[in-house]
Amino acid sequence: MERNWLARAIFVLVVIAAAAVALIPTFIDTEANPWAEKINSGLSLGLDLKGGIHFVLSVDTEKAATDRLDRRTDEIRIRLDEEKIPYETVKVLPESYAIEVTLADGANKDLFRDKVIDYFGDLKKTGSSGNSYTLTMRDEYVQQLKTNAVDQTLETLRSRIDELGLKEPIVTKQGENSILVQLPGYKDVERARSIIGQTAQLEFKIVAEDKDPLGEYQGEVPEGITLVTGRGSNAEGAVFTYKYATSKDRTKLREFLKDKAPEGTEFLLEETDLADGTKEYMSWLLYRQAYITGDMLTDARVSIDQQKNRPYVSMNFDKVGAEIFADVTGKNIKRKMAIILDEKVNSAPVIQSRIEGGSAMITLGGNGDYNSIFEEAKDLALVLRAGSLPAPVTFEENRTVGPSLGQDSIEKGKVAVSVGFAVVVVFMFLYYGFAGLIADLALFLNLLFIMGAMATFGATLTFPGIAGILLTVGMAVDANVIIFERIKEELRTGKALEASIESGFNKAWSAIFDANLTTAITSFVLWEFGTGAIKGFAITLLIGICSSMFTAIFVARVVFNYFLKAHIKMFSHVK
């Protein structure tokens, strides 16, 4: 018993020391004392205490799926051409994840089945009428596409947010297609929204200046659209003239260009901000094949054009990208290469020479002042570095807590905890006298252990978490009360103090264990159910339960035994 006590006492002291050490980084300035960082990074505060932005985004997985279907139609057309199967239409049926292919005649039925349908493993024939076939994307493939879209969005958002250089941002999946983003200490909601929400798809395509569908166009040009002559050349020195269209009405222009692009090319628009605040759109005829895409970028940053004093974004490609870029530029000298961001032509510079080393630039339009262009360039560089989103996102939930409110909550929490703690401490002393002080000591250690454990495990302290700590203070005395009452009962039966303490602790054990375990069960349920702040409450409650059982059963007993040995009378007022 004697040696056992010593071992227990030492263990308690070690735990106290460990908790105290774990709290050092929380209470001293880690900037001035970098060694403290080695222990842990301090008690981390939740968004509601620190201030910051909380977003829940949903990923438009439908769009990811229909985009894939759209691309499949292109591939099916190519396949049909390769196999020389004449067809009338290939179109997407977006509601049913299906593609409808209408062949010109029934002659190639078998060839179509063997060479086209079987070629695309993710499609299966689900219906046909006459020469029309409905090819539906397999369910498991659609499912996988959607899951991938969410995972990829998650990755991209993570790297974009990392670029913001915030401390401890959180980006995690929530539910099936939602993503939770928390930016502690960040206040600029609009900027955060634009950085997170931008799709940022970057492509490089060659301008098809050797084709001139608009020049060959004989029909009437609608009002508001102007055809302008453009000039281009190729590496052999041949000069082309061709027509391109400009308009202030984007839709009208699109309508006009519809179905006019020859096979293998497409029209995309470039947008120019005019001085009067309106916009002008001009058409570019591009080869459909995208040579370089955003995922080949290794770096993008803001540079400044010294002559024009204008910021722009310069980019570097990875090895594969640089090789392709050199190859493509080498083969297309004197032609134009379009840089396309989110389906809009950003610019289409003439390739002067084969470009080795893999770098390119994006200029920013607009009539904004230097600063606004600089900010725009900075954010564009950021999203380019992080990569594009596979599907658009929508904002479902947004909670922003200003830093002053967080500070206010911390102050209020401190006051509430102090007052609650003080009242309970005084009450226990008044009620139990000396033994009450032991309970108070246990209570104080409880606070220390909870905070120490939270700092060690990196748990987040939220405002409801503070409530959890205070609640634990109220409930932690429970274990002590159960034991004390038990000891008093034992004393009343006429047992000696030592024996009473011994059996008091032993008999109280099952009640304490069962009672705490059920509270732990509800804490687990809360943890499962809760979001952010509520999870913080559940975690403090759980840690509090463990800690209060330890202090009441283990620590208090060590202390009791110490006073027993010192022959200090406890429970002297018990009749």
Add this chain to the structure above:
Amino acid sequence: MKLNELKIDFIGKSRILFPISCVLVAISVLLVIFKSFNFGIDFAGGTEIQIKADGVTQQQVREVMGQFGANDIQQFEGKQNEYLVRFKNISMVDDATINAFLDAAKAKFSDAKMLKTHFDSQVGDRVEIWFDKEIPEADINALIAETKLPVIEKDAIKYNKVGDRHIYKLMLKGMTNEIVNAIDNINKEAKADLVRVELVGPKVGQQLKLSAIMAVFYALIAILVYIAFRFNFMFAPGAVLALFHDVMIALGIWSLFGFSFDLTVVAALLTIVGYSINDTIVIFDRIRENMKDPNKGATLAEKMNTSLNETLQRTFLTSITTLFSVLALLIFGGEIISGFAGVMCIGVVVGTYSSLFIASPITLYIERYMNKRRGTAA
């Protein structure tokens, strides 16, 4: 006061108190069903902003908020220029405006078929219209101007084509920024600052409601199973019905007074479940122990009374200390945590009561009923 010298006939008293409790629970159930709650934005969806507005009068703030359709404005105690404002909507645009716009669009673009329209009420930041053919953007812009649809200034129309569907997304202005602008523009000294913004889509709220109910349900089931396993199946219904009683009374009071029902209230309800079961278990533990001891009473009812009295001091003390902490939280914790602290206060009191007067008597009734069954069967 010497609680340990009292000999209270809890079981006897429960004959009067039990029906009263049943009536109170019934009233609470009716209140919850028919009056429901004053759901906070966590559950109802909408926008809640805490805004600091300097250099303007309260009347001016109220006017601006009124224009944006605020349905509740509170001034912060002790902070002169801070307001808590709630909006049902999260968009500046209500359904009526959207419907009017869509009707106008249908009339104006009658040669195109409107395949699908969607006002994304989850987010409220866009209206989506699907047409079977392309519509000139200038025409849409004209219609927007005509119907005064509040779209963003730059790139308001997003166009997208999927198959033969032409999808137009009209991006709407964000409400919070507009509010800040509106206040800033009242006069030169005016300065608005958003202290806190919460924006929750109604879909999220619906899901939360369901998962909150399920959370309380799971907690009750888990405790039922645990008690049946650790004690005796006979004990479980009493414990769980006592918990149900506590949760229902707390809900009833919350509904009756129309206090705001948010996430922290659910956390408090679950904590009550965990707390109140504590009391009950300590008592059950004692009953279990005393059942083996013939000195503690001849019948189960007597043994229960002895156990309840023996543990009374502990029950009282723990409730008092917990109540102290929760009251400190209620008084000093501020508005954000007041829902939690309020429900906890009710829960501590009601939970203590139910541990004494509900849980054990129910167990006794079950015991008697089962004995009778056994008697008739034999």
